[in-house]
Amino acid sequence: MAKEVTRRQDNYSQWYNDLVVKADLAEQSAVRGCMVIKPYGYAIWEKMQQELDKRFKATGVKNAYFPLFIPKSFFSREAEHVAGFAKECAVVTHHRLMNDPKGKGVVVDPEAKLEEELIVRPTSETIIWSTYKNWINSWRDLPILCNQWCNVVRWEMRTRLFLRTAEFLWQEGHTAHATSAEAAAKAEEMVGVYADFARNVMALPVIVGHKSPNERFAGAIDTLTIEAMMQDGKALQAGTSHFLGQNFAKSFDVQFANKEGKLEYVWATSWGVSTRLMGALIMSHGDDNGLVLPPALAPIQVVMVPIYKGEDERNAILDKMYEIKKELEKDGKSVHIDDRDTLRPGFKFAEWELKGVPVRVAIGPRDLAAGTVELARRDTLEKVSASVDGLAATIENLLVDIPNNIYAKAEAFRNANIRKCDSWEEFKEEIQKGGFLLCHWDGTPETEQAIKDETKATIRCIPVDSCVCEEEGVDIYSGKPSKRRVVFAISY
């Protein structure tokens, strides 16, 4: 095989890194914690963006762009937000370099110190609400429904490609509303958009739920989340949507005149997903041969590999492939013919398996004579002989079946790894095995913190779907009464 991939059972974390790097998705850069997203990885991200953007716009959201930099003082405005975001961040203090007077190279010009330091945005609530202040006067100006696609920076100490990087790409939606109910509904609507995208585009069986107070976004009244289970049983938070109440409006003094002419503070939401979704995609569906991509996100949906000896066979097979490609492209499929003549078919098969291409078509001289192809699907690695007549329909069916199959597989895995747990002794043991534990919780931050301190497990969410959790019981840790179970897990 071309590029050896570590097996999941041997070293899950190394397997993940191998997939990211060897499938040409991303790599470390010369800048600590910042990644380079390579063309193949970026093509997947672009497809995610298109699918999400379409869904956002369908809800009335419009894109805009706000500054990269935030004045330092803005972080002092919203009390909780300071604590949550103004810590590890990139601080711009100067605006000029100069030639080193003592020698070669360049140095920072000490004369060019900024009066107020600028922070590279870790998230944009503050700069956006300072802008909304100028856009909002009356109820007629509401709602405002903006989203931006951009880069953000959080100075993480331990980074992992896609999962946790100092710089990452994301979208952040920021909406402003006249009423609490409307804002809360928007936050719910947007987590619904994320769940729809995760399930129907990424084939991820996510659980939707509320965050506990400890896990809420800094400055939020309520945080909704979609949580996915990775193949090592850990949880990955794949997207969040926040109801921010009037916190940012009050911090930035954003009021509107209601229909009665009375001034009120504006109600807010924010919601985001990031390149972290790439990590979720890889870890949910990948196997020991490499990536397994759902067709909706695959840069190449069908790859064709010719098997031949000599020029004549090669030409005849490639001619047939161009014919098939043309027909598939008419249906909007993305097709690649791997006509490199310095590599063996087996090498190519392994490479496209590594890259997760959903469907592979191989044609050799005997296929050509018989009017057949060898059709391989990436998810099950099954190979069948298929007739060239009706091949477009056969492939269309496969491209419908594959996402259904990988969703079902991921869902079965998740369901097999969700279990109820009712004692603290059992919890401490079970949580180390991975998976989601459905436990009773007394609702206090103190209990959650104590459980986290002892086991590293956190409440991933208080589910609103996917699990039946409404039942009376007692908290596994404190023994206090509880009205429902919540999802505990170790998370990325």
Added chain:
Amino acid sequence: MAKEVTRRQDNYSQWYNDLVVKADLAEQSAVRGCMVIKPYGYAIWEKMQQELDKRFKATGVKNAYFPLFIPKSFFSREAEHVAGFAKECAVVTHHRLMNDPKGKGVVVDPEAKLEEELIVRPTSETIIWSTYKNWINSWRDLPILCNQWCNVVRWEMRTRLFLRTAEFLWQEGHTAHATSAEAAAKAEEMVGVYADFARNVMALPVIVGHKSPNERFAGAIDTLTIEAMMQDGKALQAGTSHFLGQNFAKSFDVQFANKEGKLEYVWATSWGVSTRLMGALIMSHGDDNGLVLPPALAPIQVVMVPIYKGEDERNAILDKMYEIKKELEKDGKSVHIDDRDTLRPGFKFAEWELKGVPVRVAIGPRDLAAGTVELARRDTLEKVSASVDGLAATIENLLVDIPNNIYAKAEAFRNANIRKCDSWEEFKEEIQKGGFLLCHWDGTPETEQAIKDETKATIRCIPVDSCVCEEEGVDIYSGKPSKRRVVFAISY
């Protein structure tokens, strides 16, 4: 009228600013020199991106993403590049804030000083070539054709919305090739893509040419440009494509084994256009009533304004409008019905004129009875009565005619303001009147610099199309012999 716009003849610069701000394209932010791109402005930029991206991909270019930050030392590597780009830039020196021990608010944590300062990218040649070093071993790895859509920062002292801002959005293409000829051809191909986009999407009659050495990109062997003439006669550089030779490959030691197994340095290009194109669009076509948008970039191509008294008329007219909208949308047109009932039709007319919507459809009760609409085109402000039967075709024709007309108008203006100039005395006078002067130049940087020092005019380009310039003559300033005329102008 809703929002008063300064007339061009009264104050061109104020007119420009009025259009940007009052048509809701962009505004200044709380961060010095950084702008907020508002949803209406961003929607135009998104359309530009889509049209450009499509064209890039058709040439084999793929998108990728490289880090926001560049280690300071990278700027010392390419000698000319240092001088050109490592000056006014945003310098990150620290990675943490902390609560002020002396009181409220946050301060920079002095303990969190970076070992090496990071520069927010002003352009990405250095970080990208440090990455390409790992991607390139043999001729088989070439060419590499990458583009990224991103934000960049150049610490400009005097900023103007879209034209010159500290942070701006752009795309930067970076390609790597095995031969000089292939790289030079790519740089030419990409300026051709820009010219095609400018002419056929933006309706800008740009001139394509080479930059003189003084105006070249820092580190380039040759810079190709598209130059547009604004309505005040000034030039605006709308896009550039650089042949970089082996300069960056040598600075970052990027070599490949050629087919004979011998190591050679790689050949490079880079090319970019930015949100500055928004400025070019506004200043080329706008008039005293506001923006004039070419249909291909208009977020709303057809706006419909009902004229009514009372609910019954309103409902009947809106019903008819929804019918028409549906039909137009079937053809892929973007249509908006302005059904706000608190505003007069005249106010709405002015607002949509300000926003540059290409076609306006108004329907009053008499139109409804007669089966007609009032059709107004934004470019000429002409109004005609048109039959509802066949309206889709009538509008389709208008949407084809409008870009042709605004292109022709801009071209006629440009041609009327290009003139030959053969004496230094005449030059000093003529250049102040605006427009492009076709002059002989002796080919030396010294003469160009002297002319710039005395008049602020620069050589915008040595045209390769749009003007007949090949003729013998003598330099207007030095009197030395010259083989061709070049374009001089005062520029943005």
